[in-house]
Amino acid sequence: MVTPSFSSGLWGWSVAALLLCTSALAAPRVGTHDGYTRLVFPLPSTTTQRSVLRGQTLTVTLGRAVPSEQGNPDAPGVTRYAVAGRVLTVQLAPGCTRATSRMLEASGGQPRRLVVDVPIPCARTPASVPAATVRPASTTSGTAPRPRVVLDPGHGGNDPGMASPWVREADVNLAVALLVREELVRNGVDVVMTRTTDRHLDPNKRTDLDKRARLASSGTVSAFVSIHTNAAGSSAQGIEAFYFGAPLEGQGRSTAVFENGGGAAGEALTRALSTGAQSMLGDLLAQAKRSFSRQLAQAVHASLVRATGAQSRGVKTDAFYVIRNPTTPAILVELGFGSHPVEGPKLAQASYQRTLAHALAQAVLGFLHRRP
Structure with missing residues (x-):
């Protein structure tokens, strides 16, 4: 039932990519979209940019120097980026000869950003990368920690x-x-x-969740994944994943109530966390x-559903105590309903557990840019 850098170095750079910095340029957010790859670099609050494309190298001259940074994005059309002083270069993949850059002013809690778009008729988008996914670029600055x-x-x-x-969740x-x-x-x-x-971890439920x-x-933690098995009426089935936030409108009674201890204590804790979830929207680090x-x-949700053929119950927010940490990517995943007459027996099978585990691990490795 429901109960929640990349070495942290990479996660730290990723967070910095969303913060309003005054002097540092961090690893870009990298998105693979329909027909193009986009790199978004956070910039100091006041700077300018001038770009020139020669062959397969886009050179962007910034109005002020920023710390050195380099990496190899895992995305079609781009093989490398590097920053040294006031010069940022983006190396295009073989066959790619077009790229554009533009500046976006600070708005909506985000810093000023340099946006580089690389059309990718020159390279097929890998089937394993869904359209519009965004993730931090891998880095080659020294030896990357595990x-x-x-x-x-x-x-x-x-x-x-x-x-x-058929099963016991634990x-x-x-x-x-x-x-x-x-x-x-x-x-x-x-x-x-x-x-x-x-x-x-502790006989007291709240303390137990807090220790987790x-x-x-x-x-240095790159990701936190809390693994659960759901329960409801005999007709309920499927896989769902959660990240921290207020319960979605129309979602009914918060699923997190059960995982936060149940009863009056779970209700009270979930209400308090839901209030905190609203306030976090104004915090850049939490964003x-x-x-x-x-x-x-x-x-994780997409990988599990694809591997098992189970019903998709979507990706949602809810106020789970165990995934509330404001600085680490953290999720809670429901592997299925142990109370369902078909799904319950499957969850008890070692072969099905291996299928679930492989799909979950592959999704995490992809998130970490460690896919074998």
């Missing part, structure tokens, strides 16, 4: 979560999380588990985290 992911198998110990004639969550860990570690990702056995959530900000959390949730 990304670290926190996996949180929800419930455990004195809180088994949902239980049906068991399914842990089995899938352990399989995800294996695949991530095999592909160069450090993994921290909130639990590796059937145990709770704190692991998202302990050291950055929310943006990347949404991207991670979308990637």
